[in-house]
Amino acid sequence: xxxxxxxxxxxxxxxxxAVGATILLLSACNLIGGEPQELTVLEWGxxxxxxxxxxxxxxxxxxxxxFEFGTSDADIxxxxxxxxxxxxxxxxxxxxxxxVDEGLVAEIDTSKLTNWDxxxxxxQALGQVDGKQYYxxxxxxxxSILYNTDxxxxxxxxxxxxxxxxxxxxxxxxxxxxxxTVSSYIHGYDETAVTDEQLADIEAEWTAQKPLxxxxxxxxxxxxxPEVISGDIWVAYAWQGCFSAALAEGVPVAYANPEEGRNxxxxxxxxxxxxxxxxxxLEFLDMKLAELTCENLVTQYYYGCPRTDVMEGxxxxxxxxxxxxxxxxxxxxxxxxxxxxAEQRDxxxxxxxxxxxx
Amino acid sequence: MTAAVRRRGGAGIGRTRVxxxxxxxxxxxxxxxxxxxxxxxxxxxxxxxxFPMEGFTLDWYREVFEDDALLESxxxxxxxxxxxxTGATLLGFGVSVAVVRFRFRGRTGLVxxxxxxxxxxxxxxxxxxxxxxxxxxVPRSLVTVAIGHTVVAIPFATLILLARMGGLDQNLEDAAxxxxxTYRTTLRRVVVPLMGPSLLSAWLTCxxxxxxxxxxxxxxxxxxPTFPIFLYGQLRFAQRLPVLIAMAVLLMIGTVTLCLIAFxxxxxxx
Amino acid sequence: xxxRRGALRYLAVPPYAWLGLFFVLPLVxxxxxxxxxxxxxxxxxxxxxxxxxxxxxxxxxxxxxRLLGISILMAATVAATATLLAFPVAYFLTFRARExxxxxxxxxxxxxxxxxxxxxxxxxxxxxxxxAINSFLQFVGLTSEPLDxxxxxxxxxxxxxxxxxIPFAALPIYAAMQRIDRGHLEAAADLGAGPWSxxxxxxVPLALPGAxxxxxxxxxxxxxxxxxxSLVGGTEGIMYGNLIQDFFTSAANWALGSAFSVFMLxxxxxxxxxxxxxxxxxxxxx
Numbered sequence: 007x008x009x010x011x012x013x014x015x016x017x018x019x020x021x022x023x024a025v026g027a028t029i030l031l032l033s034a035c036n037l038i039g040g041e042p043q044e045l046t047v048l049e050w051g052x053x054x055x056x057x058x059x060x061x062x063x064x065x066x067x068x069x070x071x072x073f074e075f076g077t078s079d080a081d082i083x084x085x086x087x088x089x090x091x092x093x094x095x096x097x098x099x100x101x102x103x104x105x106v107d108e109g110l111v112a113e114i115d116t117s118k119l120t121n122w123d124x125x126x127x128x129x130q131a132l133g134q135v136d137g138k139q140y141y142x143x144x145x146x147x148x149x150s151i152l153y154n155t156d157x158x159x160x161x162x163x164x165x166x167x168x169x170x171x172x173x174x175x176x177x178x179x180x181x182x183x184x185x186x187t188v189s190s191y192i193h194g195y196d197e198t199a200v201t202d203e204q205l206a207d208i209e210a211e212w213t214a215q216k217p218l219x220x221x222x223x224x225x226x227x228x229x230x231x232p233e234v235i236s237g238d239i240w241v242a243y244a245w246q247g248c249f250s251a252a253l254a255e256g257v258p259v260a261y262a263n264p265e266e267g268r269n270x271x272x273x274x275x276x277x278x279x280x281x282x283x284x285x286x287x288l289e290f291l292d293m294k295l296a297e298l299t300c301e302n303l304v305t306q307y308y309y310g311c312p313r314t315d316v317m318e319g320x321x322x323x324x325x326x327x328x329x330x331x332x333x334x335x336x337x338x339x340x341x342x343x344x345x346x347x348a349e350q351r352d353x354x355x356x357x358x359x360x361x362x363x364x
Numbered sequence: 365m366t367a368a369v370r371r372r373g374g375a376g377i378g379r380t381r382v383x384x385x386x387x388x389x390x391x392x393x394x395x396x397x398x399x400x401x402x403x404x405x406x407x408x409x410x411x412x413x414x415f416p417m418e419g420f421t422l423d424w425y426r427e428v429f430e431d432d433a434l435l436e437s438x439x440x441x442x443x444x445x446x447x448x449x450t451g452a453t454l455l456g457f458g459v460s461v462a463v464v465r466f467r468f469r470g471r472t473g474l475v476x477x478x479x480x481x482x483x484x485x486x487x488x489x490x491x492x493x494x495x496x497x498x499x500x501x502v503p504r505s506l507v508t509v510a511i512g513h514t515v516v517a518i519p520f521a522t523l524i525l526l527a528r529m530g531g532l533d534q535n536l537e538d539a540a541x542x543x544x545x546t547y548r549t550t551l552r553r554v555v556v557p558l559m560g561p562s563l564l565s566a567w568l569t570c571x572x573x574x575x576x577x578x579x580x581x582x583x584x585x586x587x588x589p590t591f592p593i594f595l596y597g598q599l600r601f602a603q604r605l606p607v608l609i610a611m612a613v614l615l616m617i618g619t620v621t622l623c624l625i626a627f628x629x630x631x632x633x634x
Numbered sequence: 635x636x637x638r639r640g641a642l643r644y645l646a647v648p649p650y651a652w653l654g655l656f657f658v659l660p661l662v663x664x665x666x667x668x669x670x671x672x673x674x675x676x677x678x679x680x681x682x683x684x685x686x687x688x689x690x691x692x693x694x695x696x697x698x699x700r701l702l703g704i705s706i707l708m709a710a711t712v713a714a715t716a717t718l719l720a721f722p723v724a725y726f727l728t729f730r731a732r733e734x735x736x737x738x739x740x741x742x743x744x745x746x747x748x749x750x751x752x753x754x755x756x757x758x759x760x761x762x763x764x765x766a767i768n769s770f771l772q773f774v775g776l777t778s779e780p781l782d783x784x785x786x787x788x789x790x791x792x793x794x795x796x797x798x799x800i801p802f803a804a805l806p807i808y809a810a811m812q813r814i815d816r817g818h819l820e821a822a823a824d825l826g827a828g829p830w831s832x833x834x835x836x837x838v839p840l841a842l843p844g845a846x847x848x849x850x851x852x853x854x855x856x857x858x859x860x861x862x863x864s865l866v867g868g869t870e871g872i873m874y875g876n877l878i879q880d881f882f883t884s885a886a887n888w889a890l891g892s893a894f895s896v897f898m899l900x901x902x903x904x905x906x907x908x909x910x911x912x913x914x915x916x917x918x919x920x
Contacts, residue, residue, distance in 0.1 A: 046587050051597065072587050072588075074586075074587055075597055077883070077884060078884045080883075080884040080885060080886060081883045081884040081886075083886070084675055084882070084883055084884065084886035085883075087675040087886070088494075088498055088675065089498060089501075089503060089504075090586075091503060091504075091586055091587050092587075180884070181884075182885065216869050217869070217870070219868070219869045220786050220868055220869075221786045221867070221868035221869055222869055224884070348674070352673045352674060352887070355884070355885040355886075355887070356673070356885070356887065356890075358885065359877055359880060359881075359885050359887075360695060360697050360698075362869075362872050362876070362877065362880070363695070363697035363698050363700070363701040363872070363877060364697045364700075364701075384722060384725060384726045384729075384730050385726060385730060387722045387723070387726065388722065388723055388726040388727075388730075388731075388738070391719060391722075391723055391800060392741060392742065394797065395742070395745045395797070395800065395801065396745065398753050398756030398757055398797075399745055399748050399753065399756070401756050402748075402752055402753075402755075402756050451652075454648075455648055455649040455652055456649075457645075458644070458645040458646060458648055458649050459645075459646070459649045461645050462642055462645040462646040462649075466639075466642050466645075466646075468642060468646065470646070470650065474646060474649065474650060477649075477650070477653050477657075477658075478649060478653065480653075480657065481653075481657055482851060482854075482855075483850070483851075483854045483906075484661075484854075484899065485854060485855050485856075485857055485858025485859070485875065485898070485899075485902075486855060486858060487858040487859075487860055487875045487878050487879065487895070488661075488664070488858060488878075488895045488898070488899060489657075489660075491664065491878065491882055491891065491892070491895060492660030492661050492663060492664045492895075493656065493660050494882065495660065495663050495664060495667060495888065495892070496656070496659060496660040496663055498678070499663060499678055511656055512656075514652070514656070515652075515653065515656050515657050518649070518652075518653065546641075547640070547641040548641055548644075551641065572746060572747060576746075576749060576750050578750070578751060578861060579860065579861050583882065591749075592749065592750070592751055595749060595751045595752065596751060596861075605755070608752065609752060612748060612749040612752045613748075615747075615749070616744075616747045616748045616749075619747040620744055620747050623740070623747070
């Protein structure tokens with residue numbers, strides 16, 4: 007009788023201990039040292055491919071590189087502000103000051119970068135804020151109109167995005183500042199000093215434009231390229247990535263040189279102020295500027311890279327055409343993305359939210 | 365009178381002219397068609413999912429096992445699923461026993477609270493936990509995802525376990541206690557075994573809910589993606605689609621097998 | 635009864651604590667943040683100010699109110715249709731599929747085991763211009779050109795969501811129908827009621843709580859949907875939930891996003907209460 011009431015409270019405790027130990031063991035498999043080092047990079051979709059960090063991988067094969075993804079500059083800034091574990095992050099011109107103001111980025115000691123001298127001075131300067139070097143430049147390219155030549159005659163202006171003939175076959179980038187930029191080009195506004203009245207007009211025209219879109223795109227290779235290739239999208243705000251992808255599939259596309267000029271942007275990499283391994287992060291940045299990695303960017307994605315020797319060594323006619331390397335008039339008419347202020351950023355993204363709500 | 369009713373046949377009372385079985389099967393076909401489509405395309409050689417299918421290949425299935433990132437995301441989902449299902453089932457068990465066997469002040473409140481997550485849209489649940497973790501400076505990770513999923517799964521576990529608990533004969537527990545067992549022992553040796561199949565169902569349901577959940581996970585995951593998050597990010601690459609489908613098919617087969625096994629086990633216990 | 639009451643602590647306190655900490659507290663935090671006047675992400679070290687600014691923005695921007703209204707209508711459509719379609723399914727399972735009911739039920743639930751995202755992708759492929767549905771329509775001769783309203787539209791979002799929710803909606807209805815005492819139906823038959831009359835006057839009212847539960851279980855989460863619209867909605871199908879998503883990602887504005895969330899919850903709650911009152915009144919009336 008009493009045997010039944012033997013202290014059985016030890017059994018649950020033993021079971022709990024076993025379960026706990028198992029869980030600890032499983033999680034330890036991830037966390038214990040002797041494990042390869044880790045580097046986390048906050049990246050844009052498509053940039054995680056190994057070709058884009060091949061030199062780093064060769065020099066540090068035991069490092070596990072993990073990627074977290076963002077879909078726009080605002081998203082990346084938001085993720086960094088929300089405490090992303092990333093050691094390295096990637097964003098584009100215009101947003102340099104925010105990271106510095108919020109204390110999210112660490113200064114770079116360029117003397118430790120072995121490839122720094124191959125980068126032209128103007129590009130080096132893009133990564134500076136208040137005379138201090140915070141970022142390295144990497145990918146650069148254009149924003150322009152990508153269009154299907156079978157359906158659309160030669161595009162000469164950004165306002166083709168508002169052309170009702172192409173209703174249901176247009177796609178605009180899901181980005182407020184991007185929309186403001188396009189409108190500024192078309193109407194000749196000063197991008198750095200858009201007035202409230204102009205902003206209201208911009209909102210009205212994009213609200214009217216909304217139904218023309220098949221959808222807004224926020225990730226090149228997910229919801230822009232496939233539909234350009236399938237022929238569902240005839241006119242799109244695009245970077246040259248999809249231009250090269252579509253050409254490769256034999257789709258008749260062209261990349262416009264609008265009279266208002268293309269937009270040009272430069273991608274920048276920074277080291278997080280909270281990086282777990284800042285030296286490793288610095289090396290990652292250094293290896294980004296290495297020759298082979300740089301070359302892959304140009305030959306794979308048809309984006310420009312910041313090494314003068316690589317750019318001058320490009321002989322492929324096709325790439326020269328895509329990047330308009332030897333067309334001086336393109337560069338003259340190109341509008342480089344200016345730095346925006348926090349108020350502008352907020353006002354323009356809120357404007358875009360209202361457009362989307364309509 | 366009753367004999368006449370029974371003769372009219374079958375399960376229900378008389379036959380209606382509504383083609384019920386046909387409706388059911390039609391809806392079933394509707395549900396399965398996209399899945400069938402996916403299943404078929406996981407064998408297609410062509411990466412663009414077009415008609416007609418070109419060539420038959422098992423390459424995609426082989427590629428699944430060579431894709432580290434893909435396998436890792438599935439493993440992450442497994443970890444999260446186990447944590448969430450276990451947590452939700454334990455908590456749901458606590459609620460069901462407390463509510464059915466005891467009278468206490470917060471009784472209706474507890475049941476209501478346990479069911480409430482069902483009526484809050486996922487995005488609000490995701491965003492609120494996102495803000496909480498930032499507020500208390502806890503970095504996002506698989507653990508935070510598991511916490512979110514536990515909250516979402518508790519209503520499911522509670523509903524399933526409450527139903528079973530309600531049908532349990534209290535005399536059995538009283539008998540055990542009369543024989544000298546503490547309530548804890550009674551729970552362990554009488555209630556839990558009797559509820560076995562329901563506990564298993566609850567666990568499996570919570571697991572499935574967690575495994576496939578993406579709306580909340582997007583806000584709570586850190587550097588390690590769960591399978592749905594990984595999928596959501598990979599859908600951009602058209603050429604990746606067949607591999608992802610192959611993986612999903614394998615996972616589906618795995619889940620269904622698990623459910624069938626659990627079902628069989630449950631059957632035997634009666 | 636030794637130690638019985640003591641066990642209550644271990645049973646009731648953990649769920650209370652967990653839900654209090656990870657469900658109630660976060661919602662309180664959302665409400666608190668919705669009362670802050672900052673734009674952009676919130677730095678919690680900043681002093682905590684109170685302001686109704688965000689709610690003012692929501693209430694004074696017609697576009698936002700309209701979008702909530704449209705999202706609610708879409709959600710109601712999805713919930714109503716899914717419940718309606720689930721009804722015969724549940725009826726079949728309860729009254730026609732006696733021995734093999736569990737088998738049919740399992741069959742119904744297996745699609746749940748397949749990734750939701752991929753099922754939606756499959757729909758995207760089917761609805762697209764080159765997709766199965768358009769090819770079929772053209773093949774059969776009903777249309778001569780691909781219909782582009784099938785994908786990237788509000789209709790696509792609604793259709794896809796109905797498809798996803800049907801199996802789920804069938805469950806509460808099935809549960810309610812199972813509890814129907816066959817005795818009632820037999821009595822009705824004995825009193826001379828025909829099959830349709832028995833269905834309308836016995837089965838439906840008794841299954842109604844299940845149908846209502848199904849409706850609300852589908853309606854409420856769908857109001858805040860954002861994943862499906864982002865995949866198949868295009869610009870027309872953008873829902874209220876997508877804006878909230880934006881406020882916490884690309885168009886970072888946590889305070890406004892929180893206000894959006896609270897506003898949606900309040901409006902939805904009010905609608906649910908009103909709807910329940912209406913149903914009660916009608917039931918009393920019959």
